[in-house]
Amino acid sequence: MIALKYFLTLLATGFFSAAVGIVIFDIYAARQLRLLLMRAADDSAISQTPPGYRPFDRVRWKLARQLVTIGCLPGSTLTGISQPARNLLPGLGD
Numbered sequence: 001m002i003a004l005k006y007f008l009t010l011l012a013t014g015f016f017s018a019a020v021g022i023v024i025f026d027i028y029a030a031r032q033l034r035l036l037l038m039r040a041a042d043d044s045a046i047s048q049t050p051p052g053y054r055p056f057d058r059v060r061w062k063l064a065r066q067l068v069t070i071g072c073l074p075g076s077t078l079t080g081i082s083q084p085a086r087n088l089l090p091g092l093g094d
Helices: 002-043 061-078 084-088
Strands: none
Touching: 002 061
16 A cells, blocks of 8 residues: 555656646747747848747647646545554554
8 A cells, every 4th residue: 555655656746747847848948949039030130920929828738737637636646545554553653
């Protein structure tokens, strides 16, 4: 039972870190794209980007939200798993 608890903890942590990693990478890529577009606009007289173009719209919020939701499922199961020694042997968990 304790191995299941550690496995679910590891699984939930993995989903949360994947969601954070995706958002951080997308923000980094959007920043690099914005810098590249600004350099290209400075080099040429005519800007080729549309006026309402926002690179931060490319962040995959939906995927990150799904990973966090999936990560909450094993995390919520962890609250129901207790250590067996506390239940079976009185006096050890006090």
